[in-house]
Amino acid sequence: MSEGEPDQSPPKKRVLVIEDDAGLRRLVTRDLERAGYEAAGAESCAEGLEKLASQRFDVVALDHFLGGETGLDILPAIRSLPEAPPVIYVTGTEDGRVAIAALKAGASDYVIKDVAGEFHALLRASVAHALEQVEMRRLKEAAERAVVEARDRAETLLREVNHRVGNSLQLVSAFMHLQSSTLPDGPARDMMRETEARILAIAQIHRRLYTSADVRAVDMDEYLSGLAEELESSLRTPDRPHRIAVKVEPVKMATDRAVSLGVIVTELVTNAFKYAYPSGAEGEVRVRLARDGALLALSVEDDGVGMSEAAKPVGTGLGQKIVGAMAASIQSRVERDASTRGTRIVLAFPA
Template sequence: MSAPFRFNSLANLWARARSGGLDWRSLALVLAGFVALLAVNAVSIWAADALSQQSAAVLHARDVRRALDATERSIVDAVAAERGFLLTGDRSFLQAELEARTEAQAGFQRVRELLQGDEEQLRRLDDSRALLDEGMAMTAQVVRDAREGRFTQALAVVRSGRGAELLNDIQTRFDEIDQAARDRLVERQRGAARAQRLNLWLSTLGTVLILAVAGLAIFQFARNFQTIIQARDDLDDANRDLENRVVERTRDLTEAHEEVKRARDRAEAMLREVNHRVGNSLQLVSSFITLQSRTIEDAEAHAAFRATQARIEAVSRVHRQLYTSGEMGRVELDAYLTSLVEELRQSLCAGEDACSLSVEAEPLTTSTDRTVAVGVLVAELVTNAVKYAYPESKGEIRVRLTRDGETAARLTVEDDGVGVKEGGAPPKGTGLGKTIIAAMARDLRTDVAYVYGPVGLTASLTFDL
């Protein structure tokens, strides 16, 4: 059996890793692969945001162009209705002219709403407002003069050419607004293209580093496997040598027996050391490729790995949740906690004497950062309950998430375990879990309240959504 694994310090952990064959170059390669994965993830989110902004810019430019075209058509329709009434005297053109002027004003307002927040574009649009008002007033005056019999005045206004000048000026201003929107769209398209190229390069680099880490893990395993084979060969040689000694030196049987015993002790010690190295190498392989070893014999090491896996699962599960979510910035907290607790149940509450882990969560949504903090808190509190609440048996652990007012939520993790008797002290661990819980609570801008009783422990906190 290998020596028990105890994490006392980073120096101790590094010494045990060195004994398994890990050097600084290997560690640097692993860290580089991990950093590359984080960079690929961040750039992928950035690229997705750039593509989303590009899509929004395309739609916005299209809407602006359509609104400008509709306004121009309404102005032209008003002028056409004015000329139709002036030439034919048909009063049906009066209603058409009024509707066209109304639609032109409404179209202008629609363009203004689309350009809200863009001061430069609004300035261009407002510069054309006086031209629009003058043109619509001129059209209304021509119609009014014609309707009241002042045809000479009406024709004079039409022949002055001022209406055509106003229409050309308005079209020019509208074209400037449309061109500015198109120029910004081109800038966003270039930014999205740059993001895609950077994402491709980083993805390629991350893949290469992951393959290198996998190759390093295979190399470590192969080297230790070769050590095992060599140890077995040495043991066989030692046994053959001992057998020859027994045959040749019968009178030294007692001494030969002691020599065999010593040889066997050496062989067993060698095998124990080989097994120790193999265990360390498998733990490194499991850490580098994110596969949790489920064959560790040491209980403390197994619990530490399970707790680490729970923390990693609490963070990795938010992403899976965003991808599948249509809204990247918000997470369905109830669905996230349900899936997280299911993972914790499989990893922490397995076996014949398994604990009972349940979750009740109201439908709530919150930001990605708060979801990560809540997930890590739940993982730590559930892990502590499994470790300390039921030391001699297994019982029920309940996770509850409820709404607290309009903008807050309340999280509770409780058990029916041994609790703390009057005058007693809470169970003590390594202190790492408490540090993580306190850090996550600070991220949520709250504190965790513990209520110890003679039966059970309740941990609760209230945080803003």
């Protein structure tokens, strides 16, 4: 270090030695200072607590016998201090009950005084180990904070992505709605409206994830209710004045599975709007999602004209192909309940 430059070396670690034997206290503090520590002494519990309250220490070496008191009397008070330093319990007795009591009270280690001259070396090693443990805890906490902060940043970014994607899909859907409104009634207009409904199903997912506390899962009650509102608004016409009723049990679902389910509901509801009821007749389409043991059961039903098992797809059959593919992605298959008056489509899949 050049003359005039500030000392860049880290400050020495400080050790407080609470020991009522003045001679031993001096020997211990000097030995610690030779080892590179800054050491201070206290001869009683009261003095030790006073120094700990007014100064910063990195480690405390606490003797068991302190006049009319013991280190066990002061140990709880030390451990209750804000940012309490680790305590090494020093005892002259080999009674294991003392060491166990100290460790239970919060001491990080204990050292037994001996006459063979190993006490100082053992204490130095214990101090070094206690400081290493403190540093390891500090690094662990810093790493955990960094992970939490990184996760929070990622979730914030993901919410922003979901927000932008949802807005973009909503804009595309609005353009398609405007375009379809300029077309005369017929297959072309129906295809535009169906595509619009599919886009709405995915846009709803992204909007739900933007406002959700957990970006990994979707609340299906809110999602399907919101999807039903938008589908009804998009699909309802004077020729098809139908309404959608939704009943969903509180269920959270992973995003990819929720998307598949939303697309399935969109296709089945669209199909019911188009074919379940005669032109101009008002009808109801019911969407249900409920738990059935280890499974979830989805049903979409109406009270319309019904549909036979052997009936061929009306139109291109694209909707049925989409439903079949989405059902396979959630480990399910499409079944028709023939016991109902209208058409009831049921899917069961693992919860």
